[in-house]
Amino acid sequence: MSHLCSCSKTASDEKYQDPFQLGRKDLKNLYEDIKKELLVSTVELKEMCDYYFDGKGKAFRPMIVVLMARACNIHHNNSREVQASQRSVAIIAEMIHTASLVHDDVIDDANSRRGKMTVNQIWGERKAVLAGDFILSAASLALARIGNTTIISVLTQVIEDLVRGEFLQLGSKENENERFAHYLEKTFKKTASLIANSCKAVSILGCPDPKVHEIAYQYGKNVGIAFQLIDDVLDFTSCADHLGKPAAADLKLGLATGPVLFACRQFPEMNAMIMRRFSKPGDVERARKYVLQSDGVQQTTYLAQRYCHEATREISKLRPSPEREALIQLTEMVLMRDK
Amino acid sequence: MWGSLLRRGARGAGGLRGVASGGPPWSQVVSEAEKIVGYPTSFMSLRCLLSDELSNIAMQVRKLVGTKHPLLDTARQRSLAEITELIHTAFLVHRGIVNIGELKSCDGPLKDMQFGNKMAVLSGDFLLANACTSLAQLQNTKVVELISSAIGDLVQGIYYENSKSSEENCLTDDIGISTWKEQVFLSHSALLAKSCQAAMELAKHSAEIQDMAFQYGKHMSMSHKLHSDLQPFVKESSSDTVAFSLNSAPAVLHQEFLGREAWIKQIKEAQGKGNIMDYKKLQEAIKAGKGVTSAIDLCRCHGSRALAALERFPPSEARAALANIVYAVTRFP
Numbered sequence: 001m002s003h004l005c006s007c008s009k010t011a012s013d014e015k016y017q018d019p020f021q022l023g024r025k026d027l028k029n030l031y032e033d034i035k036k037e038l039l040v041s042t043v044e045l046k047e048m049c050d051y052y053f054d055g056k057g058k059a060f061r062p063m064i065v066v067l068m069a070r071a072c073n074i075h076h077n078n079s080r081e082v083q084a085s086q087r088s089v090a091i092i093a094e095m096i097h098t099a100s101l102v103h104d105d106v107i108d109d110a111n112s113r114r115g116k117m118t119v120n121q122i123w124g125e126r127k128a129v130l131a132g133d134f135i136l137s138a139a140s141l142a143l144a145r146i147g148n149t150t151i152i153s154v155l156t157q158v159i160e161d162l163v164r165g166e167f168l169q170l171g172s173k174e175n176e177n178e179r180f181a182h183y184l185e186k187t188f189k190k191t192a193s194l195i196a197n198s199c200k201a202v203s204i205l206g207c208p209d210p211k212v213h214e215i216a217y218q219y220g221k222n223v224g225i226a227f228q229l230i231d232d233v234l235d236f237t238s239c240a241d242h243l244g245k246p247a248a249a250d251l252k253l254g255l256a257t258g259p260v261l262f263a264c265r266q267f268p269e270m271n272a273m274i275m276r277r278f279s280k281p282g283d284v285e286r287a288r289k290y291v292l293q294s295d296g297v298q299q300t301t302y303l304a305q306r307y308c309h310e311a312t313r314e315i316s317k318l319r320p321s322p323e324r325e326a327l328i329q330l331t332e333m334v335l336m337r338d339k
Numbered sequence: 340m341w342g343s344l345l346r347r348g349a350r351g352a353g354g355l356r357g358v359a360s361g362g363p364p365w366s367q368v369v370s371e372a373e374k375i376v377g378y379p380t381s382f383m384s385l386r387c388l389l390s391d392e393l394s395n396i397a398m399q400v401r402k403l404v405g406t407k408h409p410l411l412d413t414a415r416q417r418s419l420a421e422i423t424e425l426i427h428t429a430f431l432v433h434r435g436i437v438n439i440g441e442l443k444s445c446d447g448p449l450k451d452m453q454f455g456n457k458m459a460v461l462s463g464d465f466l467l468a469n470a471c472t473s474l475a476q477l478q479n480t481k482v483v484e485l486i487s488s489a490i491g492d493l494v495q496g497i498y499y500e501n502s503k504s505s506e507e508n509c510l511t512d513d514i515g516i517s518t519w520k521e522q523v524f525l526s527h528s529a530l531l532a533k534s535c536q537a538a539m540e541l542a543k544h545s546a547e548i549q550d551m552a553f554q555y556g557k558h559m560s561m562s563h564k565l566h567s568d569l570q571p572f573v574k575e576s577s578s579d580t581v582a583f584s585l586n587s588a589p590a591v592l593h594q595e596f597l598g599r600e601a602w603i604k605q606i607k608e609a610q611g612k613g614n615i616m617d618y619k620k621l622q623e624a625i626k627a628g629k630g631v632t633s634a635i636d637l638c639r640c641h642g643s644r645a646l647a648a649l650e651r652f653p654p655s656e657a658r659a660a661l662a663n664i665v666y667a668v669t670r671f672p
Contacts, residue, residue, distance in 0.1 A: 040491075045498050103464060107457045109439065124438035125456055126501055130494050133433065133467070137490035140471060144483035149475070152483055156475040163468040166461055 019326035026066040031055045048131040062090040069202040070323040076207035086202040093198040095139035102132035165189030192224025222311035229304040232257035251284045259296035266294045368667045372660040423534040429466035482537045489533040496526025532556035551651040558645035565638035566668040580619040593630030642669035
């Protein structure tokens with residue numbers, strides 16, 4: 001970990017600030033503004049759509065987006081202001097993310113998220129799917145209103161990736177090496193694509209240099225993958241109350257994530273369980289024990305560190321700024337989080 | 340298909356008749372329209388979407404980007420037509436989702452239902468994602484706005500449909516025909532109307548033409564819904580009475596004329612002791628009132644308005660085909 005710390009205190013003499021503080025001004029009314037985009041006449045449908053925009057989520061994605069926007073604007077012409085269109089991207093990204101969560105909960109038959117009941121648990125699956133569709137259509141409308149066809153293409157890619165990621169999750173690979181590549185591809189599509197492409201989008205809006213767009217994209221992609229890897233670790237190491245959702249959820253869904261795939265190298269008897277997606281009684285508990293006995297958690301965490309390192313390396317190519325430092329610090333926060 | 344037909348409103352000849360004179364049967368109308376457009380427009384299989392065929396065609400056409408070749412317009416408007424179909428189908432799929440909490444043991448194993456739901460959500464999402472990607476490729480933000488707002492309308496319309504069927508005590512809503520029309524606009528007309536408008540926007544037609552296309556789409560689909568709702572009431576054969584929705588147009592109009600109390604009374608009488616609906620009895624009751632005739636009038640009224648919108652387009656084969664569609668949906672035995 002120490003090498004990572006020394007890396008983040010790079011040649012910038014800008015003062016350290018908490019990323020959440022830096023982004024706070026721009027994000028202050030984020031959830032209120034999202035709710036304004038959800039123009040729907042029926043009270044109940046409105047209630048359902050507003051349900052997760054209660055301001056209690058981490059707002060991790062919108063924060064990365066506004067920080068990236070500022071970092072790129074500063075890099076281009078020293079402007080620290082976030083353009084209206086860039087802020088819209090933050091809103092749209094959060095809406096797309098939430099719409100996919102609502103559908104994921106129906107698909108996974110989940111009954112709690114963020115410490116409260118899921119939309120499908122309260123209102124039923126039929127209405128939950130409609131609510132997700134509505135949020136997506138509102139996001140798409142807001143996206144169109146930015147009036148930039150490139151930005152539309154960049155963010156629409158996310159919508160496609162999210163669905164393809166779900167389909168990837170349905171399938172599985174026999175070969176161990178293929179499994180890992182498959183896992184990383186799924187992780188990119190389901191989690192990292194949104195962050196990568198929204199970073200790219202705000203960089204396009206803030207700066208004409210394609211090299212900057214690539215930096216933004218790579219930062220987002222690497223941070224996104226790291227984020228998911230840690231999420232997968234927490235599913236094994238954290239307890240349900242703290243997480244806000246049930247633990248060992250991935251195993252119960254039949255999913256073999258990072259820790260499991262690493263553990264399998266030490267305990268080949270896990271292969272059979274992976275192939276049958278932990279469907280036999282006792283599989284989940286056995287797999288969990290194997291993982292905790294193995295170095296699966298450590299390996300996955302180490303991998304996440306390397307992705308964070310890569311994200312830091314990329315973002316360091318931009319002109320120094322408090323926002324750039326905040327984005328670097330954010331990679332550490334990704335590694336350190338416990339829920 | 341509608342979009343492609345509208346676009347071709349620049350050649351050919353032929354004036355427009357009024358609705359009351361009747362027209363050719365639906366299937367003939369559709370096959371003639373398909374000849375004009377040049378390809379069968381039935382739903383593309385998922386396999387086709389997953390394969391590279393479409394993208395190959397798209398790639399070839401893409402070479403035309405930046406040129407002034409009129410084929411590019413055609414291709415983009417065709418793409419829009421396919422996008423509309425994708426969205427329509429996505430929601431047909433999403434409508435098939437069941438509420439897990441309402442399942443009974445006679446519905447079979449829970450995990451089958453859960454799996455079915457999972458497939459329905461994913462397939463619907465896949466179709467929608469494809470629609471979004473294709474929309475983005477059209478490189479027209481106004482079109483994305485229009486279609487996105489149409490999707491929002493569709494969701495709200497379907498939401499109303501759902502809410503009705505979940506009522507326990509009441510089999511029928513206390514809504515008048517104007518509320519009915521608002522809800523049907525959302526669930527049945529918005530997508531078509533806005534996609535017709537979008538087709539005009541793609542070809543950079545004026546706001547006036549765009550509005551005419553919208554009006555055609557709106558009124559024609561309204562007629563279509565009314566026509567469809569009327570079928571149980573206008574068919575000659577009486578051996579098998581099909582169940583009909585108590586929130587269909589003739590029933591809603593019948594309620595408006597009769598008053599809610601009298602209508603509820605008729606429903607209860609048709610339900611009898613066993614709580615099983617005698618649809619034949621209820622159908623007779625509705626037929627005896629003014630619901631059916633006024634629904635037919637309303638259908639023809641919307642048909643006329645659709646034709647009026649078409650008048651603004653120059654005569655052509657395509658325009659005639661669009662008119663034939665109106666005649667087909669306003670035709671009653």
